[in-house]
Amino acid sequence: MFLTSINNDKVKFWEKLHNKKFRDINQLFLIEDEHLIKEALKYNIVKEIITTDETKTYAIPTYYVNDKIMKKISNQESGATEIAVTEFLKTREILGNILVLDNLQDPGNLGTIIRSAVAFNFDSIILSDNSVDLYNPKVVRASEGMLFHINIVRCNIIEFLKKLDEDYKIIGTDVLKGKNIKDIKFNKCAICIGNEGNGLSKEVKELCNDFAYIKMNDKCESLNAGVSASILMYEVANE
Amino acid sequence: MFLTSINNDKVKFWEKLHNKKFRDINQLFLIEDEHLIKEALKYNIVKEIITTDETKTYAIPTYYVNDKIMKKISNQESGATEIAVTEFLKTREILGNILVLDNLQDPGNLGTIIRSAVAFNFDSIILSDNSVDLYNPKVVRASEGMLFHINIVRCNIIEFLKKLDEDYKIIGTDVLKGKNIKDIKFNKCAICIGNEGNGLSKEVKELCNDFAYIKMNDKCESLNAGVSASILMYEVANE
Known part of the structure; x- marks a missing residue:
């Protein structure tokens, strides 16, 4: 899906994930580094991908955005090219140290x-x-x-x-x-x-x-x- | 000495010490944390003290400034209460690891x-x-x-x-x-x-x-x- 407006509800939702309380309520967080996104994809915890690169395709819902929107969602001053909306990590039984x-x-x-x-x-x-x-x-x-x-x-x-x-x-x-x-x-x-x-x-x-x-x-x-x-x-x- | 104007040459000089090149030219840097200033004072490398506290006295040139000036000189968003203008550290012969x-x-x-x-x-x-x-x-x-x-x-x-x-x-x-x-x-x-x-x-x-x-x-x-x-x-x- 292509998003072009900075006022889109999705964009507003993602931007709010900068806030800890909002992350906790939705049990979601953002990952911005490319190699971290690759890592997260292996674990099937990525719910949505946001990217400025129209040539990229993923098996999960993908949103194509312009630089202005990306800059609004990104935590980095220079902006990112790709962001993964990711589920909180599951916990398991404690076994060792x-x-x-x-x-x-x-x-x-x-x-x-x-x-x-x-x-x-x-x-x-x-x-x-x-x-x-x-x-x-x-x-x-x-x-x-x-x-x-x-x-x-x-x-x-x-x-x-x-x-x-x-x-x-x-x-x-x-x-x-x-x-x-x-x-x-x-x-x-x-x-x-x-x-x-x-x-x-x-x-x-x-x-x-x-x-x-x-x-x-x-x-x-x-x-x-x-x-x-x-x-x-x-x-x-x-x- | 009391300084009240943000346009004072001294204030401008200190502010420029945020810049690496200017630090290198003048061989001076700023220290903002109180316990670090105490430490530096022991080594006789502090050239000037800038403080918002008028009750404090030092044996080295001391400048009393208002919060506005302090905020301009400080590197911290919340500002500091005291800053030491400090000489670059001297190097010595290498002896061990x-x-x-x-x-x-x-x-x-x-x-x-x-x-x-x-x-x-x-x-x-x-x-x-x-x-x-x-x-x-x-x-x-x-x-x-x-x-x-x-x-x-x-x-x-x-x-x-x-x-x-x-x-x-x-x-x-x-x-x-x-x-x-x-x-x-x-x-x-x-x-x-x-x-x-x-x-x-x-x-x-x-x-x-x-x-x-x-x-x-x-x-x-x-x-x-x-x-x-x-x-x-x-x-x-x-x-």
């Missing part, structure tokens, strides 16, 4: 962490209710498509950790009272990473069975949250 | 890498001419003040690597033909990290003595550049 993110705020950090979690064979990421939205366009882009390869659950992490199977070791991070990550035996673990500025919340700390730290120079108070999470997962993968 | 950044583009990545380099006792960072500017405000912020604690040299990295002492091992990253990082003996090393999208340039690869990779799941093609650099430096520090 878990990363728990407690009030993580930076979208680049979440994308980076998703990428590392897949690299280091983590089974699931549990995202606290107050963390950055998984479907924020910057998260989707920074994940480099890895968000399709891992189970990501958004929930109340306190309730989640309380109900977690006893065979899981819940490990927090603590620069002062932690054990060197190299000295911790893992088996099945839930590693908890806190907020960029304030670290783990008191409530999560109280539920931890053990604390880990990454040995570093005294001049440096802490690492970037994405780096900390990645090094801890790397150590678990290489134990 | 080096991280070489080849066309790194993302300011958040550079800030994160500076932080990790200090944490893992690296001596110097060598930044290629075509990498993101060290004094980009996002780099300064993401470094969390760690840029004051490490020697950072911007230069032609090809010339630099060619002249490097023979006792340094130049190590590139290569997912396909690299050795597992765990199996490499380091001693004195120069670890080379490439561009976010394209990895290391051909010219740098040709100068490497060895290549390393970080073992990861096949689903994941690569890690975020800041994470890769951090894990490699972590391994060197913990060898």
